[in-house]
Amino acid sequence: PTVVPDNVKSYSIADLQMATGSFSIENLVGEGSIGRVYRAKFDDGKVLAVKKIDSSALSNISEDFTEIVASISRLHHPNVTELVGYCSEHGQHLLIYDFQRNGSLNDFLHLDDEYSKLLTWNTRVKIALGSARALEYLHEVCSPSVVHQNFKSENILLDAE
Secondary structure (H helix, E strand, O other): OOOOOOOOEEOOHHHHHHHHOOOOHHHEEEEOOOEEEEEEEOOOOOEEEEEEEOHHHHOOOOOOHHHHHHHHHOOOOOOOOOEEEEEEEOOEEEEEEEOOOOOEHHHHHHOOHHHHHOOOHHHHHHHHHHHHHHHHHHHHHOOOOOOOOOOOHHHOEOOOO
16 A cells, blocks of 8 residues: 655645635635636644645546555655645545745746736846756656646746755
């Protein structure tokens, strides 16, 4: 049987519903090919990102959800968002990550002109290098290698730097 590491916390669906306001539209921060991402604020003040995976997306995946969680939990790189938790209850599957307050590269590129002006050439080069390092890690360092399958500006999250 697949074992999820101790550093990846198991959350209950009830806790996630409380933290996301029952997955309210106000807490929706993104939508992708396999599901929606919500901002979750917990009673202790911690803010996390909760990816609620569409069941139809999982039916196309041969691995079971526990194997997926175990695989993602092995990814440790400064340019790859770390998995901090998961939930698998009542037929629902959710992945929990640290929340990146600065949003995605897409937000900076396509929103208000004032925001895109904040991206100096130096910052743009840092983002490109960080993205390249993340892909190199996934493709060349990880064993077995990981293919992202959905690499786009919406999935390049910007940290404080």
